[in-house]
Amino acid sequence: MQDAKLTAKAHDAHNTVIHLTESVTVGGNDLLIIGGPCSVESLEQMETIAARLGQSTLQALRGGVYKPRTSPYAFQGLGEAGLAILDRVRRCYGLPVITEVMAIHQIEAIAAQADVLQVGSRNMQNFDLLKALGEIDKPVMLKRGLAATVQEFVMAAEYIAAHGNPNIILCERGIRSFDNYTRNVLDLGAVVALKQITHLPVIVDPSHAAGKRELVPSLARAAIAAGADGLIIECHPVPEASISDARQALSLEDMTALVDSLRPIAAAVDRVIPTASGDRQPVLV
Numbered sequence: 205m206q207d208a209k210l211t212a213k214a215h216d217a218h219n220t221v222i223h224l225t226e227s228v229t230v231g232g233n234d235l236l237i238i239g240g241p242c243s244v245e246s247l248e249q250m251e252t253i254a255a256r257l258g259q260s261t262l263q264a265l266r267g268g269v270y271k272p273r274t275s276p277y278a279f280q281g282l283g284e285a286g287l288a289i290l291d292r293v294r295r296c297y298g299l300p301v302i303t304e305v306m307a308i309h310q311i312e313a314i315a316a317q318a319d320v321l322q323v324g325s326r327n328m329q330n331f332d333l334l335k336a337l338g339e340i341d342k343p344v345m346l347k348r349g350l351a352a353t354v355q356e357f358v359m360a361a362e363y364i365a366a367h368g369n370p371n372i373i374l375c376e377r378g379i380r381s382f383d384n385y386t387r388n389v390l391d392l393g394a395v396v397a398l399k400q401i402t403h404l405p406v407i408v409d410p411s412h413a414a415g416k417r418e419l420v421p422s423l424a425r426a427a428i429a430a431g432a433d434g435l436i437i438e439c440h441p442v443p444e445a446s447i448s449d450a451r452q453a454l455s456l457e458d459m460t461a462l463v464d465s466l467r468p469i470a471a472a473v474d475r476v477i478p479t480a481s482g483d484r485q486p487v488l489v
């Protein structure tokens with residue numbers, strides 16, 4: 205395999221800082237905490253999360269509207285109606301939103317209504333999708349494939365960069381192994397390695413790694429201690445009622461407690477979890 209060129213780290217201090225909005229960044233001193241449901245279910249659901257967590261707990265909201273489900277009979281996401289919900293919430297609350305793109309034909313609409321486009325694990329090596337995402341200028345969050353090596357992960361990011369988009373966030377979300385007690389195995393060694401071999405921001409998704417809500421806070425703390433640039437965590441106003449991934453969703457109270465518990469760990473590794481700035485006041489539209 206050829207080596208990475210554009211995503212490779214040239215020297216220790218070489219770190220890319222990506223702007224989600226003017227004030228929300230990842231890869232610099234500020235940690236990026238993204239939270240929200242697995243799937244966007246309603247405007248009320250997303251507004252509740254934004255209103256309760258948007259000021260001091262989260263810097264960005266997540267929510268899938270195109271869902272890669274194992275079963276074709278499972279909920280597939282709200283699609284365009286879900287995108288409209290995300291767009292409304294980001295405008296009303298001044299919070300950037302991130303959502304998954306599954307196909308090339310979805311890119312234009314998602315890029316118009318979201319701040320970050322997520323490539324899910326199942327699409328990490330969908331090379332045509334990666335090439336097409338290289339042609340936009342919005343940040344792309346690339347999740348590690350279910351059984352992808354670190355090298356394959358970096359080369360997938362290299363596709364996006366080689367096609368013109370340098371705004372790539374890597375996301376470690378656990379890899380498959382023999383034990384299904386945890387849904388996946390969170391590979392913190394890969395986080396450390398990725399920070400050493402690439403200059404891209406690396407965030408961790410402890411929710412899909414753990415698959416069980418009671419494991420999420422400790423894994424999140426370990427990720428920050430290991431040098432991750434941020435976290436993406438599933439939470440829901442009524443976790444047990446989540447349409448997808450209910451077992452791993454945190455309540456909004458638990459999400460706030462978790463982020464508060466991260467602050468001293470962030471300080472110990474010379475990072476900060478920012479609280480809301482002026483542009484994140486709720487506005488009526």
Ligand code: PEP
Pocket residue numbers: 242268272323324325326347377412
């Ligand atoms: C998700 O983030 O909701 C998701 C489907 O994640 P992954 O692609 O990591 O399974």
Ligand code: MN
Pocket residue numbers: 242243412438448449
């Ligand atoms: Mn999920």
